[in-house]
Amino acid sequence: xxxxxxxxxxxxxxxxxxxxxxxxxxxxxxxxxxxxxxxxxxxxxxxxxxxxxxxxxxxxxxxxxxxxxxxxxxxxxxxxxxxxxxxxxxxxxxxxxxxxxxxxxxxxxxxxxxxxxxxxxxxxxxxxxxxxxxxxxxxxxxxxxxxxxxxxxxxxxxxxxxxxxxxxxxxxxxxxxxxxxxxxxxxxxxxxxxxxxxxxxxxxxxxxxxxxxxxxxxxxxxxxxxxxxxxxxxxxxxxxxxxxxxxxxxxxxxxxxxxxxxxxxxxxxxxxxxxxxxxxxxxxxxxxxxxxxxxxxxxxxxxxxxxxxxxxxxxxxxxxxxxxxxxxxxxxxxxxxxxxxxxxxxxxxxxxxxxxxxxxxxxxxx
Amino acid sequence: xxxxxxxxxxxxxxxxxxxxxxxxxxxxxxxxxxxxxxxxxxxxxxxxxxxxxxxxxxxxxxxxxxxxxxxxxxxxxxxxxxxxxxxxxxxxxxxxxxxxxxxxxxxxxxxxxxxxxxxxxxxxxxxxxxxxxxxxxxxxxxxxxxxxxxxxxxxxxxxxxxxxxxxxxxxxxxxxxxxxxxxxxxxxxxxxxxxxxxxxxxxxxxxxxxxxxxxxxxxxxxxxxxxxxxxxxxxxxxxxxxxxxxxxxxxxxxxxxxxxxxxxxxxxxxxxxxxxxxxxxxxxxxxxxxxxxxxxxxxxxxxxxxxxxxxxxxxxxxxxxxxxxxxxxxxxxxxxxxxxxxxxxxxxxxxxxxxxxxxxxxxxxx
Numbered sequence: 242x243x244x245x246x247x248x249x250x251x252x253x254x255x256x257x258x259x260x261x262x263x264x265x266x267x268x269x270x271x272x273x274x275x276x277x278x279x280x281x282x283x284x285x286x287x288x289x290x291x292x293x294x295x296x297x298x299x300x301x302x303x304x305x306x307x308x309x310x311x312x313x314x315x316x317x318x319x320x321x322x323x324x325x326x327x328x329x330x331x332x333x334x335x336x337x338x339x340x341x342x343x344x345x346x347x348x349x350x351x352x353x354x355x356x357x358x359x360x361x362x363x364x365x366x367x368x369x370x371x372x373x374x375x376x377x378x379x380x381x382x383x384x385x386x387x388x389x390x391x392x393x394x395x396x397x398x399x400x401x402x403x404x405x406x407x408x409x410x411x412x413x414x415x416x417x418x419x420x421x422x423x424x425x426x427x428x429x430x431x432x433x434x435x436x437x438x439x440x441x442x443x444x445x446x447x448x449x450x451x452x453x454x455x456x457x458x459x460x461x462x463x464x465x466x467x468x469x470x471x472x473x474x475x476x477x478x479x480x481x482x483x484x485x486x487x488x489x490x491x492x493x494x495x496x497x498x499x500x501x502x503x504x505x506x507x508x509x510x511x512x513x514x515x516x517x518x519x520x521x522x523x524x525x526x527x528x529x530x531x532x533x534x535x536x537x538x539x540x541x542x543x544x545x546x547x548x549x550x551x552x553x554x555x556x557x558x559x560x561x562x563x564x565x566x567x568x569x570x571x572x573x574x575x576x577x578x579x580x581x582x583x584x585x586x587x588x589x590x591x592x593x594x595x596x597x598x599x600x601x602x603x604x605x606x607x
Numbered sequence: 608x609x610x611x612x613x614x615x616x617x618x619x620x621x622x623x624x625x626x627x628x629x630x631x632x633x634x635x636x637x638x639x640x641x642x643x644x645x646x647x648x649x650x651x652x653x654x655x656x657x658x659x660x661x662x663x664x665x666x667x668x669x670x671x672x673x674x675x676x677x678x679x680x681x682x683x684x685x686x687x688x689x690x691x692x693x694x695x696x697x698x699x700x701x702x703x704x705x706x707x708x709x710x711x712x713x714x715x716x717x718x719x720x721x722x723x724x725x726x727x728x729x730x731x732x733x734x735x736x737x738x739x740x741x742x743x744x745x746x747x748x749x750x751x752x753x754x755x756x757x758x759x760x761x762x763x764x765x766x767x768x769x770x771x772x773x774x775x776x777x778x779x780x781x782x783x784x785x786x787x788x789x790x791x792x793x794x795x796x797x798x799x800x801x802x803x804x805x806x807x808x809x810x811x812x813x814x815x816x817x818x819x820x821x822x823x824x825x826x827x828x829x830x831x832x833x834x835x836x837x838x839x840x841x842x843x844x845x846x847x848x849x850x851x852x853x854x855x856x857x858x859x860x861x862x863x864x865x866x867x868x869x870x871x872x873x874x875x876x877x878x879x880x881x882x883x884x885x886x887x888x889x890x891x892x893x894x895x896x897x898x899x900x901x902x903x904x905x906x907x908x909x910x911x912x913x914x915x916x917x918x919x920x921x922x923x924x925x926x927x928x929x930x931x932x933x934x935x936x937x938x939x940x941x942x943x944x945x946x947x948x949x950x951x952x953x954x955x956x957x958x959x960x961x962x963x964x965x966x967x968x969x970x971x972x973x
Contacts, residue, residue, distance in 0.1 A: 250674075250700050250973040284915060306916045308616075326916060327880075329866045329932050334616050352867050355931045382875045383917050384867035413914065500695045501718050501750035509748045514693075520947050521972045525890045548779065549650060549943055550672045550692060550972065551749050565721045566695050577915055581886050582947070584970055604950055606887045606916070607616040 244594045252521045253496040254583045258590045260492035268473045269298035276462035282471030285577045287602035289317035304469040309605030315345045327352040335363035342370035352376040354397040361401020368402040374409045379431035381413035388434035392442045407448030408435040415455040425459040433464040477576035478535040494570035517571045518550040523578030537570040610960045618887045619862040620949045624956045626858035634839045635664035642828035648837030651943045653968035655683035670835040675971030681711045693718040701729035708736035718742040720763040727767020734768040740775045745797035747779035754800035758808045773814030774801040781821040791825040799830040843942035844901045860936035883937045884916040889944030903936040
């Protein structure tokens with residue numbers, strides 16, 4: 242592949258394969274050393290090429306968010322997928338799930354008696370082919386039942402003929418400064434309570450599944466059996482600001498061009514404008530972040546505003562303002578949404594373009 | 608087309624064609640009555656089908672944000688496109704611009720002497736085929752020069768052989784409660800100063816271009832010659848909250864399913880969770896908005912959190928909580944990014960599915 246980066250028009254969503262492989266291997270080794278299984282969440286990258294790296298490094302299976310994502314990864318050979326989502330299936334979704342279950346080991350989430358009953362009814366004779374994990378709320382207060390409610394949900398699933406294989410949670414409140422250690426304690430407590438309750442009710446609890454990228458390496462095997470981090474393959478500005486990765490661990494950036502430059506002499510902010518807007522970076526900006534992403538190599542710069550095709554970057558006073566036409570690498574705040582915006586990514590190794598990968602599971606929201 | 612909505616899996620990005628046509632015609636009539644030309648921004652919809660409606664209703668041309676968007680709309684017959692963006696072109700982008708200029712009337716933005724010189728140099732013998740408008744900052748402090756600087760930029764463009772045809776601005780600071788009238792006054796002043804300066808320097812200023820959806824109907828023809836609203840075709844939650852559209856003007860919603868339901872008895876918020884996350888709605892949430900979008904028909908509900916596949920909706924205490932499996936229509940905060948997330952939209956008329964449109968210009972960020 243002889244394409245040179247400077248022959249491509251910006252914005253360019255770029256993956257550094259060397260850093261990616263290092264991140265994949267490092268997480269695999271670290272999780273292995275704890276005695277936990279690794280079931281990485283592939284909604285982050287949506288790329289079968291990266292799932293293959295993760296499986297080769299020892300992942301026991303993949304985690305996905307939707308039936309559509311599961312279809313893509315199973316079509317590309319994944320033998321075991323967990324749809325970590327409280328599915329509510331209609332007839333068409335149930336048929337898709339049955340087809341998947343004929344091709345791979347499939348487990349799904351549920352967090353209510355009604356959804357468990359609905360799933361069992363819709364699957365009909367295929368009810369045996371799909372495992373169920375009960376989703377527990379460990380403090381994020383999104384989906385999931387209180388640990389004390391897990392048995393009722395599991396009972397309904399079992400009564401419908403589904404095989405209940407365990408419990409899972411997403412400690413999403415780990416996304417905040419100083420929060421990962423609190424969240425991991427909450428997670429272990431909630432998973433432990435729910436698993437104990439299920440065991441007490443006679444269920445054989447094989448899988449106790451937790452973990453987000455901020456908490457995965459804090460989780461231990463005293464309660465959980467597996468973790469599901471996703472973002473670690475690339476890192477992003479959120480993880481940097483949570484100190485869950487270092488600048489040199491960032492494997493995905495978006496190259497932008499300086500299209501507008503303002504030295505501040507007219508009383509407006511001293512800034513450059515890049516062509517990396519929200520339609521390529523994503524607009525995620527939790528209140529605790531310092532901006533809409535970061536500029537690689539100039540971490541004191543601040544992306545103060547993001548329009549669809551403009552990133553406004555206020556530049557440090559003591560640093561030279563980049564010239565018009567220069568190219569900068571932007572680290573997205575939330576890499577999972579950035580990947581989902583492009584049909585294709587450019588892959589580099591040792592600084593040279595080595596491949597282009599189609600984002601096969603892009604847009605698979607259902 | 609016999610597809611029924613309830614046969615499609617959610618989330619479903621839905622356009623109500625009847626409301627859309629009414630919005631297109633209403634803006635066309637309103638702008639016509641002011642004596643201004645309408646050059647709608649098609650980055651909002653990215654759909655040639657809607658551009659055709661806009662041109663049929665009297666739009667003088669289209670506005671786009673990127674060369675890639677221009678390519679799509681020109682390929683679909685648009686005779687006149689304005690790339691309202693301060694382009695910095697490399698050799699490949701310049702070649703694409705030349706090809707476009709051979710097929711349609713093309714104008715582009717510039718906001719610096721350097722970018723004007725670069726554009727002229729790159730276009731070479733084709734410099735005659737591309738018109739230039741100087742971008743002026745009217746208070747948004749993104750791109751654009753101060754009005755007093757417009758002549759220097761225009762001189763550089765003209766010296767390079769480009770035809771300078773006018774000035775433009777984007778009054779983006781109109782996006783805030785109570786801001787549209789302030790922003791339109793700033794816009795008129797900035798455009799007026801820049802246009803006067805250019806006229807004084809001997810330029811023939813044919814186009815004075817302003818307007819966003821919040822300000823378009825406040826703009827008058829005393830200074831400006833054209834406006835470039837985009838969002839008005841669909842409306843969105845931002846426009847609702849700015850009181851620039853009414854609930855019955857919303858032409859695009861995303862249908863989601865209630866996948867998780869919590870009555871609040873366990874001390875967590877009384878809420879439902881929909882499968883319309885940030886990967887289908889977009890995560891835009893300016894500080895002045897009340898949430899991450901609104902629920903059609905239940906405007907007091909609040910989308911308090913958005914994950915990639917979950918919208919957490921806190922429900923009004925005095926209203927029945929929707930049952931699991933029910934479907935709700937969500938109004939995105941910022942419709943331009945919502946359309947850009949899907950490959951296809953479902954079109955209804957009179958409540959029945961009548962078409963599916965491919966979002967042809969989706970992802971055309973460069």
